[in-house]
Amino acid sequence: MQQPQKVPTNTNIPSDMKSEVKSDKTSEAWARYNLHEVEEQFDFGSQADTKKFRFYVEGIRCASCVHRLEELPQKNKSILLSQVNFGLKTLELQVDKQLHLGDLGQVIENMGFHPTPLNKDNSILDARKKENRTDLKRIGVAAAVAGNQMLFAVPLYAGLQGDLASIFKWISFTLFLPLLFYSARGFYHKAWSSLKSRQLNVDMMIVVALWSGFIFSSYSLLTGGEELYFDSTASFIFLILSARYFLKKYQERFAAKDIMSEMFLREIFDVEEEGIHRTVTFDKIKVGAHLFLKRGQTLPCDAVLACEDSEFDLSFLTGEAYPQKKQKGDLIRAGSRLLSQEATVVCETENAQTQLANLLNSLAQKQKNKSTYQNLSDIIAHRLTFTVFAIAGLFFLFTVQESGIEAFKRSLALITIACPCAVAFGTPLAQSMGLRRALEKGYFIRSSDVFEKLDQVKKIVFDKTGTLTSSQLKFIKSYPENISDEVKAIILGLEKNSVHPVAVSLKNTWASLNPAAVENLHEISGFGVEGTVDGKIYRLGRSSTTEDENLQVDLTVDGRREAYLFFEEELRTEAKSLVQELYKQDMQVMLLSGDRRQRALEIARQLEIRPAAVHSDQSAESKQAVIEKENPCLYVGDGLNDLQALNAAYVSFAVRGPFEATYQVCDVFAPQKDLSAVVEMLEISRQVYRVIRGNLLFALVYNSIGGVLALSGYINPLMAAVLMPISSVLIISHTVWRMK
Template identity: 30%
Template sequence: MPKELCDHCQEKIVVSFEEKIAGEVKRFCCNGCRTVYKILSENDLKDYYKIREGRSESISQANQKEARFKYLDDEEFKKKFLRSSEKVLQFSFYIEGVHCAACLWVLEKLPELNPNIISARLNMSTSTLSIEFNESANLSEIAVLITQLGYYPHPLLAEIDSVQLKKQETKRDVIRIAIAFFCMGNIMLFAVSNYLGAEPNLKIFFDIFSGILFLPILFYSSTPFFLSALGSIRSKQLSIDLPIALALIMGSVLSYYSLLIGQHHIYFDTLATLVFLILLSRFLLKASQQSSLTHENIYSFASQIPARKLEEGNAKETYARFIKINDYVEIHAGETIPIDGVITQGTSSTNNALITGEINPIEVKSGDQVFSGCINNSATLVVKATSTLEKSELGKALKQIEKGWQGKTSLMRLSDKITKYFVILQLLIAVITFIYFFYVVDFETAYLRALTLIIITCPCALGFTPPLTLTIALSKLAKNGILVKDERVLENINQCQDIFFDKTGTLTKGNFQIIKWESLSSREEEERLLYSLEENSKHPIAKSLRQFVIKQWNDQNKKLIPIQFKKIEEIPGKGISAINENGDIFEIKPFGSQSAQTSFSLSKNDQVLANIYLEDEIYPDAKAILEELRSRFNTYLLSGDNESVVKKVGTQLNFEPDKSFFSKTPQQKMEIIKSHPLSIMVGDGANDAVAINSALVGVAVSNSMDLSLRASHVYFNQNNSLQSLKKLIIVANETERIIKRNVSFSLIYNLAGVYLAIIGVITPLLAAILMPLSSFTVLASSLFTTKRMRNNT
């Protein structure tokens, strides 16, 4: 019984999705096709199917493909499924036919093939291609272009689609491999009999049956090679499948021709084994890559947050990534809130530092909104989820970081260039080898050695080594609370010569203690005024002062009511100024002091109300870590604090006097950083934003993740920024070393393979076995080394 076809895309149905539409039961291969069919039906656009079916004979193959995707240009479809941002549209496809990471450089070349495409990013773990394109572009044209490259794009209209499509493709791959294995096994039985000296009549019989058994392999199992090769010819982008397809065609034509005229140049056994082994190795390699990348992505930073899901009154332990909208979650005191949601039971306080940068506890009660990544401080809460992890505020911020992981490092560009010209060189050497041995020896030797050379040489490992290693390294950092916005950061770190440290929150803990308070008026009013001025500031000093005032008032059982100002302004490096309804001017300003404490004055209309002195605590391991860093970098102290404070810290941490800068404004910090182009700047995400943004590598150590990453390249979600910096530098060094080692290994492996193939040491069968070893070795090397790197850091 023939398999049913999807009522939308006409593909064979593996898992059926049924729905009654306009009184008629329709069957679809995935949820996406069902959704599109409903949209077309509801908007009187079913003529699309008539065009596709009724006129298909009168239009060209290209037009048929375009008609197949025409619904993607419908305004209703675009309004519902396309994401837009500043005249840039975004859409995702599930790409069928991606067999290894070498496909990355083909699909990510789309912007070069269509100027309306801004970017194309392939996620190997999900086979998802994310496209950004201009409003003037037609999505159907982009889909057709992808098919011309030898892949089939399935529009993703829901999160579940990629999972279903992945299952369907995996099932098709398994069937393709199974058929190749069955036919190969029987062909090998006939071949062994022939090699052992079968009777002439039996030999002819075995050859005929081998030819018949090879047909399913040639016309079904080998389809991916031919489609990829055809796509590469159409797009003028050489594919690694092109030489394999040529070898299969040449071998098949020669074998069937020899069978007809009674010659002995029959290679059905070799070709069948070749197809089976390549399909199997690619399937296993792809599964290994996807398995590693599925667990090594940016969401590893948040997806492992434990969650206690309530089901019929019972709590079930799970993880944040499994929580759905309208699920109820129980969160105990001290636990991380796993999802965005609304409190339905309980009263507590939360620490929202990761999302807002504010470390002061925020009182929350039933009906209040809470956010993923924040800490529940004091009591058990029951929260109703209002979003999934991916759609939460934390998830959106992580998505922006992941988007930045599509940049190309110089090593990646070099790898892309090598991969691109590798196929040309491979074909050229194969042709030369064939011609040479054809004239010097005979046709069979020439063909077998050229075929062996094509099989043994494969640039897959060259193509996927840099992106795979970088993705794993960035994900390991994310698990350690180190979020890198751009993958080029790791390469840039290895070029840096200087590191500049802001004092507060980097070398010191940023938890200021008030050493002295010189009150010149009413202490109670001073505290109230101080809190009101610092209420919305993100500076570490402001956070410490707010905590101090709140504690003072709570200890005395007094209610703190902030003063309302008509206007308030914070100038980084200079302080805060505010005006009330009466026109009075209130200011907090730092002032010079001979003491080694941070000091500032609180004033009203230029009349000083209080002088306040604070002191910060240096991290215990700061001195040791700085000494390690000095073996490779020049270290500088760059602070806005007064000379006495900076000199005291500089002396304690062995900074050279000429490398300690004090009383510097944000503008002056920026100018100093710009004079050192190969520098890392580590500072406060908001107050040092200008200087951080001017450095080759900018690192933010406090404030909210979203705010910090607007100015910086790296965000530390850890208390000890020096430990995080040390880990970041170690990972950057190791990542570059792994990439260089693996690329070198792949090149040497392929060169050795070329030599052994030419001199005849390797047969096509042995080449088919050895071919995937290069990729598997590189994959194992990347996974093992990055795992060890994480354990050591």
């Protein structure tokens, strides 16, 4: 069994203390980690009464692995939290103070996994490299065995007889042993773990096929028989190991390329470091470097503006659509996009230490949890494993007296060719490629579950303001026509903290005025804002009596209307074509708005949305209630004002909003896209679904036909060992081809 990683060399463990920390259940290798001076190097926790440890866990391959590890708190009350990152193959445990690192490592190892504790000096990459080296060595041995087996098998197939044939057979037997006892060790660990948890998995079928082929071939060799399967079984194991390694490497490549790397994949930056001008990628920018931004470039690090005034678009971070002017010396956060012609900034932090990087890493963690599709594939694989074992066993029992050794050969051929490896390979690969493709197109997806959910959606609900309409309003008139500067200042004071399009429009229109001081300023959900000035209560919000075709906002003082403000809003240019395209796809389209009925119906008329599908006069709470009633639906809204409705929707899609708040509740966030992104995202999800469904259908048909032919005697164990990996190769190739 693989040993845990070595304790860091800077840790001194007195030999007389080893026996003190070792318990009856914890091996000496793990007991060393119970020492306080060792354990504290691996404790990532910040709370006084708990500890937090991270492990890199070899052997996580399916949903049952994740489930067994994440149910640890149910088995031990001292384990408070157990969270698996399937993509990175890491396990994070939060435990009570009395529970020790070494004891945890022993528990995980006893479950059939190979845990490696992670500290700040021992990265996931280091542990992954170690695992990959082991995998490659096992694949290399399997390749050497399979290749040499073929060299000695060909003469036997060609009719070689006599003593030389006997020598070749014994050489084949001897060559097979390294594969049996070294290359296949990973299968044994997983099969044993499956037996302990009373579950059947793919590895158990592989072990049964491997040992059945070995025992049958050895028996045939000892009794002078001609049928040996050392070569085909070796090729079978080599191809399975290679297919698994390919899939794991692709998943690692996806996991290694974080979302921030994808954001700046095609960006290069001009920098000056120590008087030397260079062109570099975002990850090569160092603290203190002068960065020369061009219009349209997004800042990859926190920086200080070193030139004169410049305008930046902060919508990715704040959701605010209007430009913000920054002065020389101002701090500019990573994720800000330059709107001016050019600007010079001085890098203040490395890109990995920015708030943006932390947010994107948090999103990446959520993406790597296993989805329903993946769980479904694992369930199918488990059930198929049980079915194949049952059929093979029953077939052997009912035919062994009549057919003898032929019954065993056919049962072995069935177990070999019907091994459901391909079922487990295709789904995670398709989802990984789907997430990558979506990210490249500018979509931030919280979980791969969104692909399945979007495929099930037949109803789409749009918020109006800031979603179907432009995020900017134009102030066109007021009543009375001439409002005093004093009243304007009070209105600006009421709106000073708001990012609603009404507030933005007023701030831009009356930019020369300073906001008045407003006391008790607060928002009234679904209406507007309210505050006190000189003992009078001022309220600014939507009108309850408007008959104007434009958006109307009322200003009241102590309940009396003092002024009316009118704004013009425009539909997004792509809104009507989007609605028509959704109708062509047999989608139900609904409109949700806080506007009065007349105004909401006018917008619906322009978009050709049926009046019965329009919900007007909606507050934030009532929007949430409508969404809950209409679920399962896709809600497309504005992350600034629709967080409650977004959170309630079966699938939520935000077109803008502050990144940190929006991605926490939203399934898909597309801050740099227009409304046509809805159709594009639907197409990506359908493509992922089609690939997964096609893979599952192909695997089931392939295995069914192969199983029937094996039981009928048309496919012998040798042919089965060759045909089984072909199905995995075909599914992987199909997935890569369709998802490119």
